[in-house]
Amino acid sequence: MRQLTALVFVVSTLALTGCPPTYPNCKSDENCTEKGEVCVQGQCRECATDENCKPGFVCDTNKCVPKPECGPGVGPCGTGKKCSGGKCLVDPNYKPEGTCSTNEDCPSGQTCQGGRCAAPVTVKDACTFESVRFEFNEFSLTSAAQSTLAQYADCIKKGSLRFTLEGHADERGTEEYNMVLSQKRAASVRKYLVDLGVAGGALDTVGYGENKPVASGSNEAAWAANRRVEFKRK
Secondary structure (H helix, E strand, O other): OHHHHHHHHHHHHHHHHOOOOOOOEOOOHHHHHHHOOEEEOOEEEOOOOHHHOOOOEEEEOOEEEEOOOOEOOOEOOOOOEEEEOOEEEEOOOOOOOOEOOOHHHOOOOOEEEOOEEEOOOOHHHHOOOOOEEOOOOOOOOOHHHHHHHHHHHHHHHHHOOOEEEEEOOOOOOOHHHHHHHHHHHHHHHHHHHHHOOOOHHHEEEEEOOOOOOOOOOOOHHHHHHHOEEEEEEO
16 A cells, blocks of 8 residues: 555656656756756757856857957957958958058058158259269279269169269370270269169260360369269250
């Protein structure tokens, strides 16, 4: 009799409580604990809120996914990057401020020079192209002349300038000798500029010997002034 009473009690209890639901069905989170999930509207799911996910992940349609680096509620990417699929990727179209590929990338009044925006180089602002001087009976360049020509080379290249280099000599020596010397002086200047990157086609040379002095007199001051190569724009 006692056994019958106990059986009736168990049956009654099961009838009242019912059998636990079969996965993925659930009535509470307890039914999903074995899978490490939570109960969401009668179904075991990976998550219901961000709190159900591990650090660095968020709940998206009941699944834990990596937290996006950018987008709604997160914010934009840093400089030089763009947001794509929640990730910050390098923007191939980004150009740091002041850099350029063409003149169209630069503000008004500037041009693209060597990948940077800058004001156009003008002969007036950058170089005066004064005559290069030489020592007596020499066509080699002094260190001072080389330094000057280095500045001229930058101006010529940036301004796409073209010149005729006119060589001259002082009155000492024969006219034939001075003609050759003046030509060598012009050629020396041209070679140095070409070595610095100036296009050879931008430079012509001519020698005038002693025939076009800029200073009169037979003294050292006049001779020094006449030993020169002048820059004539074409």
